[in-house]
Amino acid sequence: MNYWLLKSEPDTYSIDDLARDPQHAEHWDGVRNYQARNMMRDQMKLGDQAFFYHSNCKEPGIVGIMEIVRESYPDFTAHDPASNYYDPKSDPDNPRWYMVDVRHVRTLKRTITLTELKAQAPLAEMPLVRRGNRLSIMPVSAEQWRYILTLA
DNA sequence: GCCAACGTTGGC
Protein backbone atom coordinates (compact mmCIF):
# COMPACT_ATOMS: atom_id res chain seq x y z
CA MET A 1 0.00 0.00 0.00
CA ASN A 2 1.13 3.52 -0.83
CA TYR A 3 0.63 6.76 1.01
CA TRP A 4 0.01 10.18 -0.51
CA LEU A 5 -0.61 13.79 0.26
CA LEU A 6 -3.25 15.63 -1.78
CA LYS A 7 -3.61 19.38 -1.70
CA SER A 8 -6.81 21.29 -2.04
CA GLU A 9 -7.72 24.88 -1.42
CA PRO A 10 -10.42 24.80 1.25
CA ASP A 11 -12.24 27.70 -0.38
CA THR A 12 -12.67 25.45 -3.41
CA TYR A 13 -13.00 22.07 -1.73
CA SER A 14 -12.34 21.33 1.92
CA ILE A 15 -12.23 18.25 4.12
CA ASP A 16 -15.63 19.30 5.45
CA ASP A 17 -17.05 19.24 1.94
CA LEU A 18 -15.79 15.68 1.55
CA ALA A 19 -17.08 14.62 4.96
CA ARG A 20 -20.44 16.16 4.19
CA ASP A 21 -20.92 14.18 0.99
CA PRO A 22 -23.58 11.49 1.41
CA GLN A 23 -21.16 8.80 0.27
CA HIS A 24 -18.25 10.54 2.01
CA ALA A 25 -16.60 10.11 -1.37
CA GLU A 26 -15.87 12.25 -4.38
CA HIS A 27 -13.74 12.37 -7.49
CA TRP A 28 -10.48 14.25 -7.10
CA ASP A 29 -10.65 16.39 -10.21
CA GLY A 30 -8.73 19.33 -11.56
CA VAL A 31 -5.19 17.96 -11.48
CA ARG A 32 -3.50 19.81 -14.34
CA ASN A 33 0.14 19.10 -13.76
CA TYR A 34 1.89 16.28 -15.56
CA GLN A 35 4.04 15.08 -12.69
CA ALA A 36 1.06 14.95 -10.37
CA ARG A 37 -1.04 13.30 -13.04
CA ASN A 38 1.53 10.61 -13.68
CA MET A 39 1.69 9.65 -10.02
CA MET A 40 -2.06 9.58 -9.76
CA ARG A 41 -2.55 7.66 -13.00
CA ASP A 42 0.27 5.16 -12.66
CA GLN A 43 0.93 4.63 -8.98
CA MET A 44 -2.19 5.39 -7.01
CA LYS A 45 -3.90 2.14 -6.13
CA LEU A 46 -7.17 1.07 -4.63
CA GLY A 47 -6.88 1.13 -0.85
CA ASP A 48 -4.00 3.61 -0.75
CA GLN A 49 -4.32 6.22 1.94
CA ALA A 50 -3.79 9.94 1.58
CA PHE A 51 -3.53 13.01 3.75
CA PHE A 52 -5.94 15.81 2.91
CA TYR A 53 -3.92 19.03 2.90
CA HIS A 54 -5.42 22.50 2.91
CA SER A 55 -3.37 24.91 0.83
CA ASN A 56 -3.52 28.62 0.06
CA CYS A 57 -5.47 29.46 3.19
CA LYS A 58 -5.06 30.98 6.62
CA GLU A 59 -3.70 27.84 8.24
CA PRO A 60 -2.14 25.52 5.65
CA GLY A 61 -1.67 21.97 6.86
CA ILE A 62 -2.89 18.39 7.07
CA VAL A 63 -6.50 18.16 8.14
CA GLY A 64 -7.58 14.58 7.51
CA ILE A 65 -7.20 11.16 5.99
CA MET A 66 -8.70 9.72 2.83
CA GLU A 67 -8.68 6.40 1.07
CA ILE A 68 -8.47 5.81 -2.68
CA VAL A 69 -11.66 4.00 -3.63
CA ARG A 70 -11.34 4.09 -7.41
CA GLU A 71 -8.20 4.04 -9.49
CA SER A 72 -7.54 6.58 -12.21
CA TYR A 73 -9.96 7.29 -15.01
CA PRO A 74 -10.31 10.28 -17.36
CA ASP A 75 -11.08 13.61 -15.71
CA PHE A 76 -14.28 14.63 -17.47
CA THR A 77 -14.05 18.22 -16.25
CA ALA A 78 -11.28 18.72 -18.83
CA HIS A 79 -13.91 18.36 -21.56
CA ASP A 80 -16.54 20.57 -19.99
CA PRO A 81 -16.31 24.15 -21.30
CA ALA A 82 -18.22 25.34 -18.24
CA SER A 83 -15.65 23.91 -15.83
CA ASN A 84 -12.83 25.90 -14.31
CA TYR A 85 -10.65 22.97 -15.24
CA TYR A 86 -11.63 22.91 -18.91
CA ASP A 87 -8.71 22.13 -21.17
CA PRO A 88 -9.57 22.61 -24.85
CA LYS A 89 -6.37 20.86 -25.83
CA SER A 90 -7.38 17.61 -24.23
CA ASP A 91 -8.94 15.27 -26.77
CA PRO A 92 -11.85 13.29 -25.29
CA ASP A 93 -10.74 10.30 -27.35
CA ASN A 94 -7.26 10.53 -25.91
CA PRO A 95 -7.72 12.16 -22.50
CA ARG A 96 -4.85 14.12 -21.11
CA TRP A 97 -6.02 14.37 -17.52
CA TYR A 98 -7.06 11.79 -14.97
CA MET A 99 -8.70 11.62 -11.59
CA VAL A 100 -9.32 9.11 -8.83
CA ASP A 101 -12.14 8.73 -6.34
CA VAL A 102 -11.44 9.28 -2.66
CA ARG A 103 -13.39 8.50 0.48
CA HIS A 104 -13.29 10.41 3.75
CA VAL A 105 -11.73 8.25 6.45
CA ARG A 106 -11.46 10.77 9.25
CA THR A 107 -10.93 14.40 10.03
CA LEU A 108 -8.09 15.06 12.43
CA LYS A 109 -8.96 16.69 15.73
CA ARG A 110 -6.72 19.56 14.80
CA THR A 111 -4.75 20.80 11.82
CA ILE A 112 -1.14 19.67 11.66
CA THR A 113 0.17 22.94 10.31
CA LEU A 114 2.81 23.40 7.67
CA THR A 115 4.86 25.37 10.21
CA GLU A 116 4.79 22.39 12.52
CA LEU A 117 5.68 19.94 9.75
CA LYS A 118 8.63 22.10 8.73
CA ALA A 119 10.02 21.93 12.26
CA GLN A 120 10.21 18.13 12.24
CA ALA A 121 13.66 16.77 11.39
CA PRO A 122 12.31 13.36 10.28
CA LEU A 123 10.20 15.13 7.65
CA ALA A 124 12.98 17.24 6.17
CA GLU A 125 13.00 15.18 2.96
CA MET A 126 9.31 15.65 2.26
CA PRO A 127 8.74 17.69 -0.91
CA LEU A 128 6.02 19.53 0.99
CA VAL A 129 8.43 21.28 3.32
CA ARG A 130 11.02 22.00 0.68
CA ARG A 131 11.31 25.43 -0.77
CA GLY A 132 9.28 26.26 -3.80
CA ASN A 133 7.53 22.94 -4.16
CA ARG A 134 4.13 23.27 -5.73
CA LEU A 135 3.15 19.70 -6.48
CA SER A 136 -0.47 19.11 -5.62
CA ILE A 137 0.06 15.37 -5.25
CA MET A 138 3.07 13.86 -3.60
CA PRO A 139 4.09 10.49 -2.24
CA VAL A 140 4.56 10.00 1.50
CA SER A 141 6.76 7.19 2.80
CA ALA A 142 5.38 4.74 5.34
CA GLU A 143 7.81 6.15 7.91
CA GLN A 144 6.71 9.71 7.25
CA TRP A 145 3.07 8.66 7.38
CA ARG A 146 3.46 7.03 10.76
CA TYR A 147 5.50 9.88 12.12
CA ILE A 148 2.97 12.50 11.05
CA LEU A 149 0.19 10.53 12.71
CA THR A 150 2.05 10.69 16.01
CA LEU A 151 1.78 14.47 15.80
CA ALA A 152 -1.97 14.46 15.41
C1' DG B 1 -1.82 41.59 -2.03
C1' DC B 2 3.05 40.49 -2.80
C1' DC B 3 6.28 37.86 -4.91
C1' DA B 4 9.53 33.78 -5.38
C1' DA B 5 9.58 29.58 -7.54
C1' DC B 6 8.32 26.82 -10.92
C1' DG B 7 5.77 24.93 -15.14
C1' DT B 8 4.21 25.82 -19.77
C1' DT B 9 4.12 27.99 -24.16
C1' DG B 10 5.69 29.19 -28.43
C1' DG B 11 8.90 31.84 -31.50
C1' DC B 12 13.07 31.13 -33.47
Place this chain on the structure above:
DNA sequence: GCCAACGTTGGC
Protein backbone atom coordinates in the same frame (compact mmCIF):
# COMPACT_ATOMS: atom_id res chain seq x y z
C1' DG C 1 16.03 22.29 -28.69
C1' DC C 2 16.74 26.78 -26.47
C1' DC C 3 14.97 30.13 -23.70
C1' DA C 4 12.26 34.43 -22.78
C1' DA C 5 7.76 35.55 -21.60
C1' DC C 6 3.99 34.46 -19.28
C1' DG C 7 0.77 32.13 -16.00
C1' DT C 8 0.06 29.70 -11.70
C1' DT C 9 0.90 28.18 -7.06
C1' DG C 10 0.83 29.03 -2.51
C1' DG C 11 3.23 30.77 1.71
C1' DC C 12 3.51 34.81 4.02
